[in-house]
Amino acid sequence: MKTVKLGMIGFGNVAKGFLEALQQMDSFYKSEYGLEFVVTAVVSQRFGCVYNPQGLSLEKLIKAENLSQIKDVERKDWNAISMIHQSESDAILELSSTNLVNGNPATLHIQEALMSGKNVVTSNKGPIALNFDDLQKIAVQNNLKIGYEAAVMSGTPALMLGTDLLRHNGILSAKGIFNGTCNYILTEMEKGLEFDEALKLAQEYGYAETDPSGDVEGLDTAGKVAILSQIIFNQNLTPDKFEFSGITKISKKDIENGLKEQKRWKLIGEVKKVDQEIIASVKAQLLPMSDPLANVMGATNAIQYETKLLGKVTLVGAGAGRLETAAGILQDLINIYK
Amino acid sequence: MKTVKLGMIGFGNVAKGFLEALQQMDSFYKSEYGLEFVVTAVVSQRFGCVYNPQGLSLEKLIKAENLSQIKDVERKDWNAISMIHQSESDAILELSSTNLVNGNPATLHIQEALMSGKNVVTSNKGPIALNFDDLQKIAVQNNLKIGYEAAVMSGTPALMLGTDLLRHNGILSAKGIFNGTCNYILTEMEKGLEFDEALKLAQEYGYAETDPSGDVEGLDTAGKVAILSQIIFNQNLTPDKFEFSGITKISKKDIENGLKEQKRWKLIGEVKKVDQEIIASVKAQLLPMSDPLANVMGATNAIQYETKLLGKVTLVGAGAGRLETAAGILQDLINIYK
Numbered sequence: 001m002k003t004v005k006l007g008m009i010g011f012g013n014v015a016k017g018f019l020e021a022l023q024q025m026d027s028f029y030k031s032e033y034g035l036e037f038v039v040t041a042v043v044s045q046r047f048g049c050v051y052n053p054q055g056l057s058l059e060k061l062i063k064a065e066n067l068s069q070i071k072d073v074e075r076k077d078w079n080a081i082s083m084i085h086q087s088e089s090d091a092i093l094e095l096s097s098t099n100l101v102n103g104n105p106a107t108l109h110i111q112e113a114l115m116s117g118k119n120v121v122t123s124n125k126g127p128i129a130l131n132f133d134d135l136q137k138i139a140v141q142n143n144l145k146i147g148y149e150a151a152v153m154s155g156t157p158a159l160m161l162g163t164d165l166l167r168h169n170g171i172l173s174a175k176g177i178f179n180g181t182c183n184y185i186l187t188e189m190e191k192g193l194e195f196d197e198a199l200k201l202a203q204e205y206g207y208a209e210t211d212p213s214g215d216v217e218g219l220d221t222a223g224k225v226a227i228l229s230q231i232i233f234n235q236n237l238t239p240d241k242f243e244f245s246g247i248t249k250i251s252k253k254d255i256e257n258g259l260k261e262q263k264r265w266k267l268i269g270e271v272k273k274v275d276q277e278i279i280a281s282v283k284a285q286l287l288p289m290s291d292p293l294a295n296v297m298g299a300t301n302a303i304q305y306e307t308k309l310l311g312k313v314t315l316v317g318a319g320a321g322r323l324e325t326a327a328g329i330l331q332d333l334i335n336i337y338k
Numbered sequence: 339m340k341t342v343k344l345g346m347i348g349f350g351n352v353a354k355g356f357l358e359a360l361q362q363m364d365s366f367y368k369s370e371y372g373l374e375f376v377v378t379a380v381v382s383q384r385f386g387c388v389y390n391p392q393g394l395s396l397e398k399l400i401k402a403e404n405l406s407q408i409k410d411v412e413r414k415d416w417n418a419i420s421m422i423h424q425s426e427s428d429a430i431l432e433l434s435s436t437n438l439v440n441g442n443p444a445t446l447h448i449q450e451a452l453m454s455g456k457n458v459v460t461s462n463k464g465p466i467a468l469n470f471d472d473l474q475k476i477a478v479q480n481n482l483k484i485g486y487e488a489a490v491m492s493g494t495p496a497l498m499l500g501t502d503l504l505r506h507n508g509i510l511s512a513k514g515i516f517n518g519t520c521n522y523i524l525t526e527m528e529k530g531l532e533f534d535e536a537l538k539l540a541q542e543y544g545y546a547e548t549d550p551s552g553d554v555e556g557l558d559t560a561g562k563v564a565i566l567s568q569i570i571f572n573q574n575l576t577p578d579k580f581e582f583s584g585i586t587k588i589s590k591k592d593i594e595n596g597l598k599e600q601k602r603w604k605l606i607g608e609v610k611k612v613d614q615e616i617i618a619s620v621k622a623q624l625l626p627m628s629d630p631l632a633n634v635m636g637a638t639n640a641i642q643y644e645t646k647l648l649g650k651v652t653l654v655g656a657g658a659g660r661l662e663t664a665a666g667i668l669q670d671l672i673n674i675y676k
Contacts, residue, residue: 161499
């Protein structure tokens with residue numbers, strides 16, 4: 001049995017989903033892969049750090065709303081950076097909130113972890129969309145790995161499908177539906193709601209945030225397209241380098257007109273190779289019903305690769321969710337340590 | 339640069355598609371993976387064996403209709419077994435025609451190759467559906483690999499999606515549309531044809547063979563379900579151990595009635611874990627349009643995994659074709675040698 005000690009940055013939804021998923025799958029990973037994952041440290045911005053080099057109780061962590069509620073455990077006055085340096089941990093899970101402007105503080109955390117000899121797994125789009133080149137250089141120099149599968153389509157293996165299973169076919173393009181909020185809104189509008197009504201419903205169900213602009217104006221999708229550009233085409237195309245737009249200008253009438261022609265509006269993020277150039281875009285498109293992407297409904301996501309040898313391959317699955325995001329983090333951890 | 343020498347058994351459509359795909363992608367594999375694949379021997383049942391330990395010309399092989407047409411090259415009176423033993427080759431590609439009764443001669447070829455210290459890649463369902471346990475034992479004893487991705491959904495990575503990218507989520511079931519001929523026929527019947535008329539059309543377009551019974555009565559799908567049972571659930575469930583049926587009893591009227599309820603008939607192969615038991619089946623099912631499998635049309639195939647952590651994940655892509663099958667064979671070769 002190999003024991004892998006994890007230091008976690010962040011104690012929000014993603015972190016808690018990870019702890020729940022690990023509790024569910026723990027015995028399977030021990031028997032299937034001979035791997036035991038132990039959480040030794042959790043640090044949050046508001047409530048400091050809990051620490052046990054032998055491993056914290058998953059049950060206690062899962063029950064706690066915040067770190068201050070966890071009793072009978074050593075507390076440290078560490079922030080994320082000091083946790084990285086001082087905790088006993090083999091890998092750092094960077095689960096702080098996404099920043100698509102400069103990637104921080106996640107980028108700083110990942111840099112620090114790599115320079116301290118620790119592997120990193122993150123679900124955070126910012127550092128991978130914006131700073132991957134620099135981070136990957138440090139990782140390679142130190143013979144370490146960065147895992148980022150959860151940053152696009154949560155645990156649905158959108159990235160590894162391309163890098164591990166399709167690359168040898170000659171990838172020409174990658175496009176898809178990468179924002180569940182937008183796809184949910186478009187699906188509800190097909191039932192007769194105007195954009196504003198559908199957005200309100202999405203907020204009530206927790207699909208959309210109070211400030212939904214990052215979703216409905218396309219920035220979130222642009223971040224994912226930037227990641228695909230980097231990981232699939234090895235090209236640094238940050239969201240400020242290409243045009244992106246969202247679904248705010250689509251009306252109920254547009255959707256009805258599309259349906260009359262057997263077509264559906266979808267917010268499509270795309271990156272493709274044209275001659276030797278890599279071109280990225282995010283915009284709402286009217287797709288014929290025969291396109292597998294046209295049939296992806298509700299909060300579900302999908303990615304479609306076009307390849308030279310194999311034509312089009314489409315993967316449809318969850319794009320968000322607590323356990324679903326955890327699935328992506330666990331995929332990276334198992335890949336690094338098995 | 340690592341050079342991998344290949345001995346090929348069979349010179350039919352799959353073999354020729356492989357040679358064409360290799361010619362297209364050769365320089366990419368050299369630069370991307372540092373791998374050079376060289377075909378040293380090709381043996382066919384009717385036209386003997388051509389051999390060049392330094393590598394045969396891909397161009398000459400591609401142009402030839404059969405092996406007798408290849409000039410200026412050494413001919414050997416080897417059959418498949420003697421080619422395995424006497425050719426300089428690191429891996430054997432077993433590309434003879436499928437036999438779902440006892441797996442031969444492919445199973446014998448694979449066994450012989452493994453016992454001679456050579457890796458094997460096959461697109462042949464028979465040996466994997468029927469004899470995998472025994473073959474895998476020999477492979478493990480000799481520290482060798484068997485590649486079989488192309489046996490289900492050609493190059494669409496249906497199997498590795500499960501084994502490499504989804505296993506850690508706890509796979510509960512794998513089901514899908516695994517026979518393009520049946521799905522093509524059902525799609526045409528939706529346009530108003532009766533079964534017999536649609537079958538005739540499928541034969542005209544080359545989707546269905548002169549004797550289409552293996553496709554339309556479900557045996558081909560049952561072979562793929564047997565492979566999934568073996569590879570995903572490690573359970574030997576050959577087609578004689580479960581019930582399977584096809585689409586011969588579905589009428590135009592049935593399809594119309596389904597559409598009235600917003601449902602579609604699909605031939606679904608499935609293997610699932612119920613308590614600790616693995617249950618396999620192949621039968622036509624009426625799926626609601628909201629199911630991603632209901633929207634897979636024409637000769638396209640799809641597989642849907644259900645998992646504990648991630649829910650349902652669906653992969654849609656080619657299920658057959660020359661280059662598409664080659665894509666699966668190349669995936670295995672690259673996985674073994676990179």
